[in-house]
Structures are given as structure tokens and as C-alpha cells.
Amino acid sequence: MKKILIIHTGGTISMKEDEETGAVRPDETHPLHDVAPPLASLADIYVEELFHLPSPHMTPQEMLQLRNRIEEKIANEQIEGIVVTHGTDTLEETAYFLDLTARTDVPIVVTGAMRSSNEIGADGLYNLISSVKVAISDEARGKGVLVVLNDEIHTAKNVTKTHTSNIATFQSPQYGPIGIVTKRGVFFHHAPTKRTTYPVQTISKNVILLKAYAGMDEAIFHAIQTLPLDGVVIEALGQGNLPPRAAKGVRSLLDAGIPVVLVSRCFNGIVQDIYGYEGGGKQLKEMGVIFSNGLNGQKARIKLLVALEITNNPQKLQEMFME
Numbered sequence: 305m306k307k308i309l310i311i312h313t314g315g316t317i318s319m320k321e322d323e324e325t326g327a328v329r330p331d332e333t334h335p336l337h338d339v340a341p342p343l344a345s346l347a348d349i350y351v352e353e354l355f356h357l358p359s360p361h362m363t364p365q366e367m368l369q370l371r372n373r374i375e376e377k378i379a380n381e382q383i384e385g386i387v388v389t390h391g392t393d394t395l396e397e398t399a400y401f402l403d404l405t406a407r408t409d410v411p412i413v414v415t416g417a418m419r420s421s422n423e424i425g426a427d428g429l430y431n432l433i434s435s436v437k438v439a440i441s442d443e444a445r446g447k448g449v450l451v452v453l454n455d456e457i458h459t460a461k462n463v464t465k466t467h468t469s470n471i472a473t474f475q476s477p478q479y480g481p482i483g484i485v486t487k488r489g490v491f492f493h494h495a496p497t498k499r500t501t502y503p504v505q506t507i508s509k510n511v512i513l514l515k516a517y518a519g520m521d522e523a524i525f526h527a528i529q530t531l532p533l534d535g536v537v538i539e540a541l542g543q544g545n546l547p548p549r550a551a552k553g554v555r556s557l558l559d560a561g562i563p564v565v566l567v568s569r570c571f572n573g574i575v576q577d578i579y580g581y582e583g584g585g586k587q588l589k590e591m592g593v594i595f596s597n598g599l600n601g602q603k604a605r606i607k608l609l610v611a612l613e614i615t616n617n618p619q620k621l622q623e624m625f626m627e
């Protein structure tokens with residue numbers, strides 16, 4: 305049997321609903337700490353509780369600690385698969401951080417739950433079992449970090465939380481899942497084409513994420529320049545356009561040497577330098593804005609945080625964002 309390590313970090317999967325108030329909160333003991341029976345027949349299971357955090361409390365520093373712990377365990381204890389349980393709100397950010405920074409082919413599967421442990425239809429244990437099934441699968445090796453919930457296998461790069469409460473919340477817009485989990489086993493039907501890892505040792509920069517809207521002006525761009533600031537990601541309009549005054553704000557950031565990465569607020573498609581009007585993609589590209597290749601805003605922010613540990617050269621950053 306394969307050696308699988310489950311690392312708990314918190315989230316609804318670790319919480320309980322108060323029967324009187326209906327409030328969902330962390331429980332004193334993790335409800336999935338001792339779930340030996342359903343898992344013992346699948347793998348040799350080791351369990352560690354690294355954090356006990358709601359995922360809105362996760363920061364890139366915890367993500368880095370998690371990455372370090374995973375690498376240490378794989379190197380020193382011959383762990384053959386990792387399952388991370390995590391709150392669903394920021395799950396995609398942690399999963400993508402691991403995908404970008406963990407240099408290993410050992411399957412890393414991230415999972416969570418939409419219903420806490422004592423609610424009817426709780427999905428935590430089910431998702432945990434599915435994730436262990438994926439983590440022991442030989443086919444999961446080398447596919448990057450995977451996110452498994454609700455019988456679907458997604459890549460960390462493409463998956464996003466799409467619904468506030470439905471258990472089918474995790475979707476990969478435009479691409480779909482790369483496999484499914486059934487009662488009989490794990491079936492992959494796609495494989496990611498490539499993965500580049502950046503094994504950074506620190507995360508020390510400050511990157512802000514802004515969303516564009518009709519009538520956006522330069523004010524917010526000037527305001528954020530009063531903060532410690534190393535980079536900005538903007539969820540732009542459509543194919544990668546901004547209102548003219550917002551584009552002026554972008555120019556002031558670039559003049560101050562702050563890299564600006566553009567993604568789209570559309571959840572399908574990629575940004576490109578198509579439009580030639582003021583604030584259009586062509587003007588933004590000429591100014592030196594970095595165009596991303598389909599990442600959503602929160603993941604582009606994670607990537608910029610990682611990339612800025614390596615370089616702040618705009619050309620090199622642009623190359624990294626094309627990978």
C-alpha cells in the first residue's frame with residue numbers, strides 16, 4: 305500500500321454547525337482526524353494537523369509553510385501522495401501556490417467541503433476518500449497539483465470556486481475537469497500540457513488585485529501608490545481593456561516602476577492586445593503592461609507574488625506569465 309499523508313489546514317471540512325444558532329465554526333477536535341476505517345483499505349495513512357484556520361485567514365506565509373512541510377515529508381519519509389484539506393474560499397489560491405512552487409511529481413491533491421461535519425449531506429469525508437483515491441493513483445503523478453471535490457478532478461491552475469454554497473462549486477471554466485472519481489476508481493481523460501515550477505524560499509512582496517469597472521478612474525491607482533507596493537494585478541474588461549482614466553492610473557504605476565499584470569474579469573478566454581482606442585489592449589501593451597494567459601485575478605496575484613521573488617524585470621515577468 306502507498307504511504308499517503310493527509311495534512312489538515314482547517315476550513316468547513318473541519319467545522320461543526322451549532323444546532324441552536326446555526327453558526328458554523330471550527331471544532332475543538334478535527335472531525336476527520338480519526339477516519340481510519342474507510343481509508344485503511346486504500347492506503348497507509350498518516351495524518352498531520354498543520355493549521356486549524358478558516359481559509360479567509362490563510363495568507364501566502366501559511367501557503368509557504370505548507371509547501372515546505374510537504375517537501376520535507378516527501379524527502380524524509382518517502383511519502384507517495386499528499387492530500388491537503390482546506391477551506392474552500394481560498395482553496396484555489398493555496399492549490400495554485402503549491403502547483404507553482406512545489407518541485408515534485410508526487411501527487412498533491414487539495415480538497416475541502418461545502419457542508420460542515422455534522423450537517424446533513426456533509427461532503428467532507430466523501431471528498432477526503434475521493435482525494436486519497438486520486439493521490440494513490442499512478443496516473444496522478446506528474447499532473448501538477450490537483451483539486452478533488454464532488455467526484456471531479458481539476459487542475460489547480462484552472463479550477464475556481466463558482467458557487468457560494470452548492471457542493472458542485474469547483475469548476476474549471478473553459479477547460480473542464482481532467483478526470484472523474486467513481487465507485488470503481490479514478491479515470492483521467494485529459495492531461496495538462498506543461499507545468500513550470502518556481503521553488504522560491506520566501507514570499508516578501510506586496511501585490512494588490514483591482515477589478516476594472518465602467519467609469520473607473522485614476523484615483524485608486526494614486527491611492528495604492530501610498531502603500532508599500534511591489535506589483536498590481538488588474539481584472540480588466542473583456543479582452544484586456546480599461547477605461548481611459550484608469551489607463552492613465554496604470555501609466556503612473558508603470559512610471560513608478562511597479563509591474564502591472566492584466567487578466568480579464570471575464571471567466572473564459574485570455575487577454576490580448578486587440579483594441580487600439582484609448583485604454584484599449586494595444587495601448588496597455590505598448591505602455592508595458594504584462595498580459596496573462598488565462599489565469600483569474602486571484603491566481604495571477606499568487607503568480608506575481610512568486611515571480612517577484614525571482615525578478616522584477618518586466619520582460620522576464622511577461623515571459624513567466626506566458627508559461
Ligand code: ASP
Nearest residue numbers: 315316358359391392393
Ligand atoms: N468559509 C469556509 C472556508 O473557506 C468555507 C469552506 O471551507 O467551505 O474556510
